[in-house]
Amino acid sequence: MIIYGVAILAFCYVIGQLFGEFLGKAIGIDANVGGVGFAMLLLIILSDWFNKKGYLNRNTENGIMFWNQMYIPIVVAMSATQNVRVAVSSGFIAILAGLVPIVICAITIPILAKLLKNTQLD
Amino acid sequence: MEIIAKFLEKNGLVVAFLAVGIIIYVSGIFSDKLTNKKIPASAIAILIGLILAYIGGIYTKGEKGIADIKIFSGFGIMGGSMLRDFAIVSTAMGASFLIMKRTGWVGALSLFLGIVLSFLSGVLVALLGGYTDAISLTTIGAGACTYIVGPVTGAAIGANSDVMALSIAAGVVKAVAVTIGTPFIAKYIGLNNPHTAMVFGGLMGTTSGVTAGLAATDPKLVPYGALTATFYTGLGCLFCPSILFLLMKVIFG
Numbered sequence: 001m002i003i004y005g006v007a008i009l010a011f012c013y014v015i016g017q018l019f020g021e022f023l024g025k026a027i028g029i030d031a032n033v034g035g036v037g038f039a040m041l042l043l044i045i046l047s048d049w050f051n052k053k054g055y056l057n058r059n060t061e062n063g064i065m066f067w068n069q070m071y072i073p074i075v076v077a078m079s080a081t082q083n084v085r086v087a088v089s090s091g092f093i094a095i096l097a098g099l100v101p102i103v104i105c106a107i108t109i110p111i112l113a114k115l116l117k118n119t120q121l122d
Numbered sequence: 123m124e125i126i127a128k129f130l131e132k133n134g135l136v137v138a139f140l141a142v143g144i145i146i147y148v149s150g151i152f153s154d155k156l157t158n159k160k161i162p163a164s165a166i167a168i169l170i171g172l173i174l175a176y177i178g179g180i181y182t183k184g185e186k187g188i189a190d191i192k193i194f195s196g197f198g199i200m201g202g203s204m205l206r207d208f209a210i211v212s213t214a215m216g217a218s219f220l221i222m223k224r225t226g227w228v229g230a231l232s233l234f235l236g237i238v239l240s241f242l243s244g245v246l247v248a249l250l251g252g253y254t255d256a257i258s259l260t261t262i263g264a265g266a267c268t269y270i271v272g273p274v275t276g277a278a279i280g281a282n283s284d285v286m287a288l289s290i291a292a293g294v295v296k297a298v299a300v301t302i303g304t305p306f307i308a309k310y311i312g313l314n315n316p317h318t319a320m321v322f323g324g325l326m327g328t329t330s331g332v333t334a335g336l337a338a339t340d341p342k343l344v345p346y347g348a349l350t351a352t353f354y355t356g357l358g359c360l361f362c363p364s365i366l367f368l369l370m371k372v373i374f375g
Contacts (some may be wrong), residue, residue: 013211024356031274033356036207036329037349040214041222047215067212072164072341073142074209075334077201079171079301080194081187082330085179087294093251093262094288098295100247101240101266102303105325108235109311112321116228 005063008050012043127193134196142200145170165305165338172298210333210348217345218316225320229350232324237358240266240327241366244292256370258285263370264362265289268328269297271358278363297331304335313339316346323347327354 020035027033047064050056087098130137149167153159157166175187184190189198199205222229244266245259253259261281265272265288272289275281281289304313304322312318323332323346332351336343 009208009212013208016211017207020356024359027360029274029356029359031270031356031359033360034353036210036352039207039211040217040345040349040352041219043211043214044217044219044222048219061215064212064215067209068215071209071213071344072167072337073139073146074200074205075337076142076145076164076167076171077138077197078206078330079168079201079334080174080178080197081189081201082172082175082298083179083185083294084172084176084187084298085183086185086291087298088176091288091291093247094265094291095295096250097244097247097262097266097288097292099299100243102296102299102326104239104243105236106307106311108232108239108325109313109318109321112228112232112235112325113312113318116225116317116321 002059002063002066005060005065006067007063008046008060009043009064009067012039012046015039016042130193131195134194135199136196137193138196138200141194141197142167145174162305162338164341168301168334168338172301206330206333210329210344210352213341213345213348217349221316222320222346222349225317225346228317229320229324232321233327233350233353233357236325236327236354237267237361238366239325240296241358241362244289245370253285254374256367256374257281259374260362260367260370261285261289262292263366264358265292266296267293267358267362268355269293270355271362274359275362275367279367293328296326297328300326300328300331301334301338304331305339308339313343316343319343319346320350323350324354327351327358329355 016039017035019038020032023033024031146167149170150163152166153161153163178188178191182190186198188194241263244263248259248262257279258281260279261276264275269290272293273286276286276289313322326332329351332347333344336347
């Protein structure tokens with residue numbers, strides 16, 4: 001049943017996000033630390049385990065894949081709710097403070113990616 | 123007319139489904155006919171979304187883009203953090219645990235570098251802008267991480283409200299620029315595999331920018347970038363008001 005898939009996804013979401021909330025509290029900050037990341041790891045492990053046990057039929061999987069497919073439409077809706085007016089009309093400093101980190105980090109990406117490749121050869 | 127407006131307002135989420143469907147359909151035609159599929163439909167759809175957000179912002183002077191127009195309030199639910207995170211988690215289905223494990227330590231390194239580099243370049247820009255006190259510099263540097271790290275840090279160390287607003291604006295500029303820019307720079311930074319996507323997520327950090335940018339580049343990369351980016355804001359909120367603020371205090375008094 002489709003709802004099983006949705007429920008599995010919801011289970012991972014709730015557990016992961018709660019874990020992120022508590023982790024944030026534990027290190028003393030008012031923010032969720034990696035909740036979505038933990039939820040994703042949990043879903044990977046759970047779906048692998050269900051697959052091996054043969055619990056995942058096509059309908060159940062569709063309950064998860066529906067949201068997978070809804071991802072881009074949701075991102076479109078998200079971009080339509082960004083505070084673009086502030087981004088465009090904010091002064092020179094705000095625009096530079098947003099752009100300079102992107103440039104510097106973008107330059108760093110190939111260096112780190114190379115590091116990764118080198119260590120894999122070892 | 124009033125009946126229609128009221129109806130649309132009351133059924134916001136469903137109206138948003140319809141509107142987004144139309145946006146994506148139109149984007150598909152644009153992508154096909156005008157760009158010969160060179161610019162993916164999802165990238166055009168996201169760009170249309172941003173334009174709508176700008177129009178909404180100009181029209182209502184609000185903060186939530188098109189969602190501030192009552193009949194489009196459903197965009198706020200559909201694009202809000204709950205459904206967004208729920209959908210991001212679902213993308214993990216089909217992602218490779220092996221790759222994530224293998225990239226793990228570089229992902230962690232990229233997170234750390236991403237926060238420190240963004241922070242320092244934000245501080246540099248703030249210095250050029252004439253700010254010299256540790257609190258303002260830290261708050262603007264934190265805003266250069268993400269638009270959540272900025273105000274959280276500013277509130278923690280007692281920044282004044284115009285510096286807070288500036289730091290939020292910097293974070294928003296970053297999110298929007300990453301969204302638009304990613305498909306264009308992907309080629310030059312080798313962003314075409316899961317490993318690089320994880321490094322990318324850790325360095326850029328802005329969850330909305332990274333996930334939207336990767337969706338426009340190659341949807342298969344989304345889970346990898348999202349996995350690292352999701353730790354960024356939390357770690358930024360940890361480092362900026364503490365170690366990095368102390369560092370600024372030592373240097374600028």
